Amino acid sequence: QVQLVESGGDSVQAGGSLRLSCAVAGSGGSYYSMAWFRQTPGKEREGVAAIVTGGGNTYYSDSVKGRFSISHDFVKKTLYLQMNSLAPEDTATYYCASHCTASRCPTLSDAYKYWGPGTQVTVSS
Secondary structure: OOEEEEEOOOEEEOOOOEEEEEEEEOOOOOOOEEEEEEEOOOOOOEEEEEEEOOOOOEEEOOOOOOOEEEEEEOOOOEEEEEEOOOOHHHOEEEEEEEEEOOOOOOOOOOOEEEEOOOEEEEEEO
C-alpha cells in the first residue's frame, strides 16, 4: 500500500513562492508516474504538473506553465512542486497523486491510484 503525505502549504502574498513536498511510503524502488493537482470548493480538480519518478519528461497545465516546476528525488522518495509568481487564483488545496492508471502516463487527468490528503495554499492580493 502506497501512502502519500503533502506538506509545505501556507499563506503567502501575490508574487511570492512556495515549495510543496509529497513524501511517498510503501512504493518500493520502482518507477511510476506522479502528479500534483489542486482543487477549490465548487470546482473540478485540476491537474497542474506530472512527472515520472526519477526524472524525465514533465508536463504542466497552461495555467501554471512557466511558473511552477515539478521534480522528484528518487533517493528521498519525495515529490516537489516549486511554485513561483503565485497569484490569488492559485489558492487551492493541493494534492499529490501516484501510480497513473490511464492508458498514457503520466497524465494531468485524475487517473491515479493513490492520493494524499492535501495541503492548503492561500495567496492574498
